[in-house]
Amino acid sequence: MSLLQPYFQQCPSAFTSAFSISCPSSSFYLSVSKRSFISCCSSQSQTAVVNGKIDRKIVERDEIRLGLPSKGRMADDTLDLLKDCQLSVKQVNPRQYVAQIPQLSNVEVWFQRPKDIVRKLLSGDLDLGIVGLDTVSEYGQGSEDLIIVHDALEYGDCRLSLAIPKYGIFENINSLEELAQMPQWTVEKPLRVATGFTYLGPKFMKENGLKHVIFSTADGALEAAPAMGIADAILDLVSSGTTLRENNLKEIEGGVVLESQAVLIASRKALIRRKGALDTTHEILERFEAHLRALGQFMVTANMRGRSAEEVAGQVLSQPSLSGLQGPTVCPVFCKCDGKVAADYYAIVICIPKKALYKSVQQLRAIGGSGVLISPLTYIFDEETPRWRELLSKLGL
Numbered sequence: 001m002s003l004l005q006p007y008f009q010q011c012p013s014a015f016t017s018a019f020s021i022s023c024p025s026s027s028f029y030l031s032v033s034k035r036s037f038i039s040c041c042s043s044q045s046q047t048a049v050v051n052g053k054i055d056r057k058i059v060e061r062d063e064i065r066l067g068l069p070s071k072g073r074m075a076d077d078t079l080d081l082l083k084d085c086q087l088s089v090k091q092v093n094p095r096q097y098v099a100q101i102p103q104l105s106n107v108e109v110w111f112q113r114p115k116d117i118v119r120k121l122l123s124g125d126l127d128l129g130i131v132g133l134d135t136v137s138e139y140g141q142g143s144e145d146l147i148i149v150h151d152a153l154e155y156g157d158c159r160l161s162l163a164i165p166k167y168g169i170f171e172n173i174n175s176l177e178e179l180a181q182m183p184q185w186t187v188e189k190p191l192r193v194a195t196g197f198t199y200l201g202p203k204f205m206k207e208n209g210l211k212h213v214i215f216s217t218a219d220g221a222l223e224a225a226p227a228m229g230i231a232d233a234i235l236d237l238v239s240s241g242t243t244l245r246e247n248n249l250k251e252i253e254g255g256v257v258l259e260s261q262a263v264l265i266a267s268r269k270a271l272i273r274r275k276g277a278l279d280t281t282h283e284i285l286e287r288f289e290a291h292l293r294a295l296g297q298f299m300v301t302a303n304m305r306g307r308s309a310e311e312v313a314g315q316v317l318s319q320p321s322l323s324g325l326q327g328p329t330v331c332p333v334f335c336k337c338d339g340k341v342a343a344d345y346y347a348i349v350i351c352i353p354k355k356a357l358y359k360s361v362q363q364l365r366a367i368g369g370s371g372v373l374i375s376p377l378t379y380i381f382d383e384e385t386p387r388w389r390e391l392l393s394k395l396g397l
Contacts, residue, residue, distance in 0.1 A: 063108040064270075064280045067117035067129035070097070074114065074262065077155040078130050081262075084378075085287040104283070106276050115139045118265075121146060127270035127277050128284070132156050134237060134260040138197050147271065147394055149264040149281060150288055150387055154295070156262040157239070160197060162204075162255035164233045165226045166248050176208055176254035179233075185212040194218045194231035197257075201235045204257045223247035264288065271395060278395075285388055290379035296354045297377045300361070302369040303333055303345045312346040319363040324350035325380070351377065 068089070069075040079089055082101070089109055091099040099109040110126060117129040118139040130153070140146045164170045164179065173179050185191045190212040195201045198217055205213045216231060223243055225231035237260070238244060241251065264284070270277045306312035309330040316328045328350045332343035348369070352360045361372055 060275070062106065064104075064106050064128065064274065064277050065126045066101075066107055066109050067112050067120060067126040067131075068109055069114050069117070069131065070111035074132065074156050075111075078262065081153060081155065081288070081291075085284075085291045087284070087287060104280060107280060118146070121265065121267045121270075124267065124269065126267070127274055128264065128266050128281060130262060130264055132158070132260050133263050134158070134160050134197075134200075134258060136263060136265055137258060137260075138200050140265075141199050145268045147266050147268050147391065149266050149285055149391055151263050152292075153262040153264065153288065154292055156260070158237045158261075159259050160200060160235065160257040161238045161251050162193075162233055162235050162257070163223075163238070163244050163249040163251050166250050170232075173252065174250075175252050176210075179252060179255075180208065180210045185210075187212060190214040192216065192230075192232045193235055194222050194225040194233075195235035196222075197235055200257055204235075208254070223249060268395065271391075281391070282385075282388060285391070286381070286385050287379075289385045289387060290381045293380040293382075294377040297380065298352050298354060298357055299349065299375045299377055300352050300357075300364070301347060301349050301373040301375075302364050303347055303371045304368050305344060306346050309346055312348060315367045316348055316350070316364075319360075319367060321352070321356050321360040321363055322350055324352070351380070 068078050082089055087101050087103055089099050089101055091109075097111045099111070101107050101109060110120075112120065112126075114131040114135040115138070117126060117131050118136055120126040121129055122140070122143055122145060128149075133148075133151070136146060136148065162176065162179075164173060169182070169184065170179075173182065179191075191210065191214070193201060193205075193213060193215050194217075195215055196217060198215060201215050202213070218225065222231075222234040222236045224247065225234055226249065227247065234249070235257065238251065244250065266277075266281055271281060272278075304312050304315065306315070309332070313328055313330045316322045316330070322328065328348045330346050330348050333345040333347050334341050335344050337344070350360075357374070364372055
């Protein structure tokens with residue numbers, strides 16, 4: 001059983017006050033001050049207690065609910081991705097928390113805080129959501145009802161990392177192993193870590209053999225905690241690392257808890273029981289996969305002289321950067337000469353990664369290519385989306 005396993009739901013009639021947990025047998029401590037709620041008034045689901053556990057039953061409703069981040073960079077990037085996939089979100093009033101996606105008539109969009117998206121997926125109030133992997137891992141706490149449908153939406157990149165001061169007793173400490181072996185940490189004086197990740201933090205420390213650790217919760221400006229003397233280290237999200245360096249902190253080898261980026265997640269119960277949820281997820285997933293695969297790819301068209309399509313294809317495939325996805329498309333270009341129609345040229349079409357574009361153009365010229373045209377790609381659809389097969393396997397379908 002995890003150290004923290006509350007069910008969170010905004011319901012004013014039930015909450016638990018601040019609490020602390022300690023494990024003296026292993027000298028492992030956790031101090032938490034957090035309000036946790038148990039839903040008792042949701043109109044969309046029914047709650048039952050079975051063998052001491054809360055079971056939320058899916059209640060039928062017509063719409064599929066998609067939770068999106070309500071503010072910040074993650075929210076902007078999520079809306080941009082949906083727009084690029086022809087799934088623009090239409091919001092009548094920017095102050096409203098509910099919106100629509102015209103292309104998905106059965107989908108209702110709800111703007112929520114990322115952690116609330118995860119909690120409401122667990123409670124059955126949402127069916128799908130887009131959040132960072134760090135949020136899923138922290139607030140989902142390994143729940144089997146949460147399924148990661150797409151694990152790499154290619155934005156929101158960061159890492160959850162342990163950082164310590166560059167000075168004082170930590171000046172020569174550069175790895176998690178060295179930190180754990182420091183004689184300063186005892187039952188009476190444990191390593192103090194400030195973090196907002198009160199599930200992942202203790203779990204990581206325990207798995208890595210750091211026994212004498214105490215956690216304190218904090219929101220924002222964690223980098224100041226060691227300088228203020230209220231913590232020895234911090235566990236926080238890091239992007240470029242600039243803020244850490246400017247506050248005389250450093251990451252250490254082995255101190256990264258997880259690498260994170262935006263992911264598409266779903267409720268297992270909803271995918272299995274909610275009418276239309278699996279089909280809607282399939283469409284969203286296919287659009288995401290096709291668009292993300294096309295990012296950074298260009299379609300290159302060029303003309304080449306040759307006696308046959310096979311001869312031209314052989315010339316193209318002799319160059320390492322011109323193989324395309326499965327190989328070049330080659331077709332005749334018909335010209336009229338002296339009153340006769342003949343195929344003196346062949347047009348080739350290939351897909352080229354952006355980073356190899358100029359090199360590929362040079363190779364095309366070297367084998368006689370001319371009239372080279374470059375076009376960006378919007379979608380690349382496979383015969384079947386690989387992640388769709390993985391999802392069906394996870395669902396046992």
